Amino acid sequence: MTAADHKDFALNLSLWINVLILITKIFAFVVSGSLSVLAALVDSALDILSQVILYWAEGKSKNSSVAIYPAGATRFEPVGVIITAAVMGMGSLSLIKESLSNLISNLTSGNVPELGGGGSSWLSLVSVIVIKILLSLYCKSVTDLLISTKADSVATIEAMYQDHFNDALSNGVAVVALVLAMNHPKLWFVDPCGAIVISLYIMWSWYETGTEEIEKIVGRAADQSLLDEIIYLGNSHHESLSVDICRCYHFGPKFLVEMEVILPADMLLRETHDIGMSLQYKLENVPEVERAFVHIDYSAREYDEHVMSRKVKSYQHQMSMTSPQGDDKTQSLNLII
Structure with a gap:
């Protein structure tokens, strides 16, 4: 079996076992009336709902048309995880409210609730624990x-x-x-x-998972090791090429690369284009990279070209102080404005 086959098998196996576990927990709750068992039961019910959401996200990620999503649809997976985290959080919060209400009510009234079921209720939960450990x-x-x-997505x-x-x-709790x-x-x-303890733990763990996926969608920067690898690929790509600026950040599960490179000003457009395109293909062959953009320039820049509105005027002023007529860079900036 390939890695993708193992992934599909694990997802399918998890779904059917979660259905069987849900039935087991319904039995345990009916015979015991325990709020802790109810917390575990709600968790299992939400598991099935969350898995449906993850299946939807997985299917959208794999089968969406490039014509509809030109940049790819792999970001559906982290979106599915974030939705799942929100559903788990809301379900756990509702259960905390119910447990606190029960606790306060019994404390004020002096009532001591009785739990039934004997050994059958907790033994069924022990079997669930063993199965869940094996699945995890x-x-x-x-x-x-x-x-x-280095598969496309593991979210x-x-x-x-x-x-x-x-x-x-x-x-276990x-x-x-x-x-x-x-x-x-x-x-x-x-x-x-x-x-309450079960619900708080579920909320905390899914909060961490959801936060990590949110950072990927927002565009968290790559680790320095990956950035160094990509810069090395750029600098070693052609003897006349040097990397000026390189940005690498999450574009969903994988990364987007923006690389600004310098080539000789007298080089023909045909040559610079072919060098830039071949570098783009090389970067997009890096397993962690989903898309790459290569911008070719003839000189290093002292400003970030993506925030021109804030830096161009300051840069023009500095250039005009040294040359009344301005050099080629200043003239180019004037054309942009």
């Missing part, structure tokens, strides 16, 4: 495989790994809270407190 390990191995093969399978890991922890509350009636408050 498998999804982690698939994630590592995709990263090692979806990383989210599934995070989800299975969260489920194993949340179900639910089992502990349920067993304590069942065997020691005076510790009934452990059950709603366990539900």
